[in-house]
Amino acid sequence: MKENDFPAPPIPPCSTGEGLPCAPISWANSGDAWSWRVGTRINNAAGFYSDGNDFAVVAADTSAVHSILVHKSNEDKIMILDSHKLIAASGESGDRVQFTEYIQKNVALYQFRNGIPLTTAAAANFTRGELATALRKNPYFVNILLAGYDKETGPSLYYIDYIATLHKVDKGAFGYGSYFSLAMMDRHYHSGMTVEEAIDLVDKCIMEIRSRLVVAPPNFVIKIVDKDGAREYAWRESVKDAAVASA
Amino acid sequence: MARYDRAITVFSPDGHLFQVEYALEAVRKGNAGVEKKSAAKLQDSRSVRKIVSLDDHVALACAGLKADARILINRARIECQSHRLTVEDPVTVEYITRYIAGLQQKYTQSSGVRPFGLSTLFLGFDPYTGVPSLYQTDPSGTFSAWKANATGRNSNSMREFLEKNYKETSGQETVKLAIHALLEVVESGGKNIEVAVMTKDDGLRQLEEAEIDAIVAEIEAEKAAAEAAKNAPVAPKET
Numbered sequence: 001m002k003e004n005d006f007p008a009p010p011i012p013p014c015s016t017g018e019g020l021p022c023a024p025i026s027w028a029n030s031g032d033a034w035s036w037r038v039g040t041r042i043n044n045a046a047g048f049y050s051d052g053n054d055f056a057v058v059a060a061d062t063s064a065v066h067s068i069l070v071h072k073s074n075e076d077k078i079m080i081l082d083s084h085k086l087i088a089a090s091g092e093s094g095d096r097v098q099f100t101e102y103i104q105k106n107v108a109l110y111q112f113r114n115g116i117p118l119t120t121a122a123a124a125n126f127t128r129g130e131l132a133t134a135l136r137k138n139p140y141f142v143n144i145l146l147a148g149y150d151k152e153t154g155p156s157l158y159y160i161d162y163i164a165t166l167h168k169v170d171k172g173a174f175g176y177g178s179y180f181s182l183a184m185m186d187r188h189y190h191s192g193m194t195v196e197e198a199i200d201l202v203d204k205c206i207m208e209i210r211s212r213l214v215v216a217p218p219n220f221v222i223k224i225v226d227k228d229g230a231r232e233y234a235w236r237e238s239v240k241d242a243a244v245a246s247a
Numbered sequence: 248m249a250r251y252d253r254a255i256t257v258f259s260p261d262g263h264l265f266q267v268e269y270a271l272e273a274v275r276k277g278n279a280g281v282e283k284k285s286a287a288k289l290q291d292s293r294s295v296r297k298i299v300s301l302d303d304h305v306a307l308a309c310a311g312l313k314a315d316a317r318i319l320i321n322r323a324r325i326e327c328q329s330h331r332l333t334v335e336d337p338v339t340v341e342y343i344t345r346y347i348a349g350l351q352q353k354y355t356q357s358s359g360v361r362p363f364g365l366s367t368l369f370l371g372f373d374p375y376t377g378v379p380s381l382y383q384t385d386p387s388g389t390f391s392a393w394k395a396n397a398t399g400r401n402s403n404s405m406r407e408f409l410e411k412n413y414k415e416t417s418g419q420e421t422v423k424l425a426i427h428a429l430l431e432v433v434e435s436g437g438k439n440i441e442v443a444v445m446t447k448d449d450g451l452r453q454l455e456e457a458e459i460d461a462i463v464a465e466i467e468a469e470k471a472a473a474e475a476a477k478n479a480p481v482a483p484k485e486t
Contacts, residue, residue, distance in 0.1 A: 105329070108331075109325060112300060
């Protein structure tokens with residue numbers, strides 16, 4: 001499969017979600033996360049589709065910022081919602097944690113009540129519904145990229161912004177970095193990417209953010225979800241917390 | 248006496264809460280711990296579960312009114328997640344037992360409601376120490392911890408059996424003891440028993456019918472061997 005020179009290559013059945021490498025880390029809002037994902041169509045009969053490319057990748061910056069102060073640079077903003085779902089959230093720190101934990105516990109409750117887990121689509125719609133209900137009373141300022149893997153339908157990625165927009169996407173990004181990430185993904189993404197290719201694209205996006213965004217976050221975390229579940233893939237750290245000197 | 252069992256908030260002159268005692272009767276009429284009333288041939292037995300999991304490490308078995316059970320189970324499941332959300336810790340078995348017992352007690356002291364007609368057995372592992380525990384509640388809202396227990400119909404005979412034969416066991420031996428206790432009182436044998444095992448690492452697992460049958464067969468064989476040994480002709484003694 002040749003890489004297209006067009007900025008908008010055809011969407012392959014692979015799916016990856018990443019954000020940060022392409023998008024600069026949000027500098028105005030603490031913890032902006034950008035992810036993108038290439039959707040995989042299970043029924044796609046394209047020749048380059050191959051087993052093992054059924055996954056979704058998300059990445060997020062790991063800075064917890066308050067005004068001009070960086071509280072910590074290893075804040076994990078990608079929550080493992082359940083065994084096969086990831087929720088990458090960015091925005092207001094308090095809202096981010098509060099809202100995603102609330103969603104996580106409700107997803108768990110559903111599973112205990114019904115004996116089977118929610119599908120990614122159902123979880124995404126539930127999340128959007130909660131945002132929508134709160135919107136005109138007490139809105140949550142959280143942007144979310146929800147990546148999941150379902151046995152029947154394969155991987156999927158959902159773009160959910162803070163005013164309860166819901167889109168099923170192949171790639172997406174939030175924050176100031178999204179300007180860079182989306183451009184990068186448009187250029188390099190294609191369906192049928194392997195995990196290595198996808199992570200390479202994530203890294204390309206991270207490089208772009210680091211070099212082009214004025215207050216780029218130093219560190220990023222990458223998580224992946226496939227048939228074997230949701231798990232952490234890697235960290236990309238350019239600033240490690242200094243070891244405390246012994247007395 | 249008739250006047251004293253209308254509203255349960257009322258004590259009788261001799262200090263009884265009749266509604267609570269009637270609720271206990273309802274429990275006694277319920278099928279034993281994990282005995283399943285022989286499901287109708289057309290009924291899908293998987294939808295008639297008496298042992299349910301409340302969280303990854305806690306499960307519940309109950310005897311009594313099934314509809315009441317659904318309500319309490321739902322409340323327990325919500326509380327398990329709510330606890331995790333507010334204190335970022337899974338519940339302990341004692342906590343969730345206390346919560347449900349508290350709920351059962353509320354319904355013995357409110358007007359216009361009747362008590363829940365069920366006794367429950369809470370089982371599970373402490374999320375940090377990994378120590379297993381068993382608790383029982385009843386319609387009055389009392390609860391206590393047990394090494395082994397039974398509830399529902401014929402629970403007294405089962406409890407007697409357990410008292411006689413209880414040993415600290417683990418794994419398969421424990422399962423066999425539980426099934427043995429149940430076989431003492433269940434009429435139709437292995438076909439109507441539901442067995443679930445909870446382990447620290449894998450949560451609750453319902454045993455397949457084949458597995459239950461295998462253990463029942465083992466027990467029957469042991470029983471037969473014991474009988475045979477008892478009835479064996481005594482060797483003539485030389486005087």
